[in-house]
Structure formats: C-alpha cells, structure tokens
Amino acid sequence: MPFAFIRWSDYLTPIMPSPKAKTRSQARAAARLGAVQALYQHEMEGTSIPALLHEFHNHRLGRVIEDVEYAEADIAFFDDLVTGVDSRRDEIDRAIAGKLSAQWSIERLDKPMRQILRAGTYELLARPDVPTAAIISEYLDIAHAFYDKREAGFVNGLLDAVAKALR
Numbered sequence: 001m002p003f004a005f006i007r008w009s010d011y012l013t014p015i016m017p018s019p020k021a022k023t024r025s026q027a028r029a030a031a032r033l034g035a036v037q038a039l040y041q042h043e044m045e046g047t048s049i050p051a052l053l054h055e056f057h058n059h060r061l062g063r064v065i066e067d068v069e070y071a072e073a074d075i076a077f078f079d080d081l082v083t084g085v086d087s088r089r090d091e092i093d094r095a096i097a098g099k100l101s102a103q104w105s106i107e108r109l110d111k112p113m114r115q116i117l118r119a120g121t122y123e124l125l126a127r128p129d130v131p132t133a134a135i136i137s138e139y140l141d142i143a144h145a146f147y148d149k150r151e152a153g154f155v156n157g158l159l160d161a162v163a164k165a166l167r
Contacts, residue, residue, distance in 0.1 A: 025134075030073035032119060032138050033145075034061050035081035039115040042086070049086050053079060085115075085122045092121045099161040112146050113155070120159045124166050132163045 037060075038052045047055075062072035085092060096117050097106050106114060120139035123130055136159045143152040 024074070027072055027074040028077050029138055029141070030061065031075070031078035031081065033142055034073050034078050035085070035119050036112070036115045036142055038078075038082050039085055039118060040112055042082075043111055043115065049083060053082060056082075080127075081119055081122060084126050085118045088122060088125065089118070092118050092125065095121050095125070095162050095166065096158065098165070099158050113143075113151070116142055116146075116155055117158060120155070121162050121166075124159070124163050128167075132167055136160060136163065 034056055038056055041047055042049065042052055056078065057075060061075065061078060093106050100106065109117070116139055120135055123135045124132065127135070136156060139159060140152055140156050143155040147155075
C-alpha cells in the first residue's frame with residue numbers, strides 16, 4: 001500500500017495501548033513505532049538524525065496529536081533504534097537482503113516496509129537484552145497497522161529468518 005507520509009493519527013491509534021497505562025513494554029512499543037516513523041522521515045526528506053531526534057523528543061513522542069494522547073515512549077530506546085539503524089544501515093541491509101528471494105532487493109521494498117525491517121533487524125543484531133519473540137511480535141504489530149495480512153506475514157517470516165541467522 002503506497003503512501004507519501006505516515007500520519008500518526010491514522011496509524012498509531014490501532015496499536016498503541018491506553019495512554020493511562022505506562023508500562024515499560026508500552027513505552028518501548030511507542031519508541032519502536034516512533035523510530036519507524038523517524039527512519040521513514042529520514043529516508044523521505046533527508047532530515048538529519050540529530051534534527052529528527054530533537055523533533056521527536058520535543059513534538060511527537062508522548063504528546064497529544066490531533067486530540068489523541070499517546071503513550072510515553074522510552075526515549076533512550078527510541079534514540080538507540082534510530083541512531084543504531086542509521087550507523088549500521090549497510091550491515092542491516094545485508095542481513096535483510098540475504099533473506100530476500102533472488103528476484104527481490106531491499107531497494108524494491110517500499111519505504112515503510114524497509115524501515116520496519118531495518119528497525120527489527122537492528123534490535124536482533126544489537127539488543128540481546130530483548131527476547132527474539134518480543135522483537136518479532138512488536139514489529140509484526142507495527143506491520144499490521146500499515147499493511148494487510150500478507151505483508152505483515154512477510155515481516156514475520158523475514159525477521160524470523162534473520163533472527164535464526166543472527167541469534
């Protein structure tokens with residue numbers, strides 16, 4: 001499903017918990033979704049990583065957007081995801097490309113899909129403190145907010161294959 005910009009109000013609501021519940025896992029879920037959004041914006045607009053972090057810290061994460069209050073994000077986790085994906089992009093892209101079929105390339109994936117897979121792969125590479133099943137489940141939830149069942153299943157299968165190779 002192609003689109004020009006991910007609107008928080010359209011896609012955040014279906015997968016975010018109640019704003020009153022502020023657990024660590026919910027804060028990390030908000031950080032993951034925010035990271036996918038920030039990485040998408042970085043690729044679409046070329047916004048620098050420091051500028052993105054500033055924008056998201058001050059204007060998006062845990063804020064009220066279009067009369068909807070969103071869960072607080074784990075800022076340190078968000079920062080790690082965004083900066084980690086950016087600094088290890090080549091390694092991450094190789095890990096993803098190695099699990100795509102021969103007729104596909106990472107460039108052929110649409111931009112939101114690339115960001116979901118990059119963030120998930122980064123966690124599998126760099127965050128041994130987070131269980132594999134939790135990583136895959138969280139990015140599957142994000143995929144369900146943007147894609148139909150088939151594409152979400154693709155995220156599940158690809159991250160599972162990457163996890164088997166990396167962990």
